[in-house]
Amino acid sequence: MNKDFLENIKENLIKIKKYYNKNISAKYKGISILLLVGLAFFLSSNFLFNKDFSVNSTELNRKYLLKNLEIQLQNREYNPNTGLVEIMLKIKNTDLSQNTKLKFNIVEKQDVSKKLNVNVIKVDDDNYVVYSKLPLKWSAICLKISIDSQSEIDNKTIVKLYSSSKDTNVNTDLVEEDKLGCTIKFINFNINEINKEIEVNNKKLDSNNEQIKNIENNIKELEDNKKYRTDEENKEAESKITSYKTSISDLKNNNIQTEKLIKEYQERIKKLEEKKVDLKNTKN
Structure with missing residues (x-):
C-alpha cells in the first residue's frame, strides 16, 4: 500500500512536469515544482507517519518480548464522557538480576508527532496501569514501551x-485510580479471568461426561446383541468393548484432574476476595 501510494505521486508529478514544460515559463516552472515537491513530501510523510496504524489492534494477552521482559496487554477501557483511557499491562521480568526501568509514551493517529500525557501506576512487580486523556474523536492510539x-x-x-x-x-464509569484502586482493579480482573477458566473446564467436564454416556451406550448395545453373533464376531466385539472401557477410564481420570483444577481455581478466587476485603478495609 505504501509503495503504490508513492508510485502514484511519482506518476502524477511526471505528468504535471510534461504539462509545465510545454505551457509555462521557466520562472513559474521553478516555483510550481517546488510547491509540488513540498506537497508530495507532506502527503507521503503523513502517510508514512500513520502507516503503523494500518495494523489491527493488539491482541489481548499476547506476549511481546522486550529484552528480559514479557509484555502482555490485558485490558483496555475508555470513558467517552471524559476522554480517559486505561490500559492494563502485565510485564514479567524473566531475569530478576536485571532491574529494568521503562518509558511509556502514547500517540494518537490524527497527530502522531504529539506525545500525550501519561500517568503510569506500577501496582506491583508484574502489573501496570497506564492512564491518558485522548481527544474525544480519537480513532486509534499506539502505546510505546521502551527501556x-x-x-x-x-x-x-x-x-x-x-x-x-x-x-x-x-x-x-471509568475514573483514574490511585495505586490501591488499581490493585483492587487487578484483583477483580484476575477473578474474572479465573472464572472464565472455571467455565471452560466445566464445559470440558460436560463434554467428557457426554462422551462417557455415548460410549457406555455403545458397550450396552454390543453386550445386548452378543447371542446374535458368531464366536468370531463376539471376539471382535469384546475387543471393541475393552477399547471402549479404556476410553471411559481415560475420560474419568481426565475428569478427576479437571475437578482438582477447578477446586484450585475456586480456592484462588477465595484468597483474592479475602485480599480485596482487607485492602478495602485499609482504604477505609
Missing part, C-alpha cells in the same frame, strides 16, 4: 501496542 536507558541501542528497542476505538471497551 529507559542512556544506551542508543536500548532506546531503539520498543514494543508498540495498538488500540482502536472500535476494539476498546467503553466504560462511562
Whole structure:
C-alpha cells in the first residue's frame, strides 16, 4: 500500500512536469515544482507517519518480548464522557538480576508527532496501569514501551501496542485510580479471568461426561446383541468393548484432574476476595 501510494505521486508529478514544460515559463516552472515537491513530501510523510496504524489492534494477552521482559496487554477501557483511557499491562521480568526501568509514551493517529500525557501506576512487580486523556474523536492510539536507558541501542528497542476505538471497551464509569484502586482493579480482573477458566473446564467436564454416556451406550448395545453373533464376531466385539472401557477410564481420570483444577481455581478466587476485603478495609 505504501509503495503504490508513492508510485502514484511519482506518476502524477511526471505528468504535471510534461504539462509545465510545454505551457509555462521557466520562472513559474521553478516555483510550481517546488510547491509540488513540498506537497508530495507532506502527503507521503503523513502517510508514512500513520502507516503503523494500518495494523489491527493488539491482541489481548499476547506476549511481546522486550529484552528480559514479557509484555502482555490485558485490558483496555475508555470513558467517552471524559476522554480517559486505561490500559492494563502485565510485564514479567524473566531475569530478576536485571532491574529494568521503562518509558511509556502514547500517540494518537490524527497527530502522531504529539506525545500525550501519561500517568503510569506500577501496582506491583508484574502489573501496570497506564492512564491518558485522548481527544474525544480519537480513532486509534499506539502505546510505546521502551527501556529507559542512556544506551542508543536500548532506546531503539520498543514494543508498540495498538488500540482502536472500535476494539476498546467503553466504560462511562471509568475514573483514574490511585495505586490501591488499581490493585483492587487487578484483583477483580484476575477473578474474572479465573472464572472464565472455571467455565471452560466445566464445559470440558460436560463434554467428557457426554462422551462417557455415548460410549457406555455403545458397550450396552454390543453386550445386548452378543447371542446374535458368531464366536468370531463376539471376539471382535469384546475387543471393541475393552477399547471402549479404556476410553471411559481415560475420560474419568481426565475428569478427576479437571475437578482438582477447578477446586484450585475456586480456592484462588477465595484468597483474592479475602485480599480485596482487607485492602478495602485499609482504604477505609
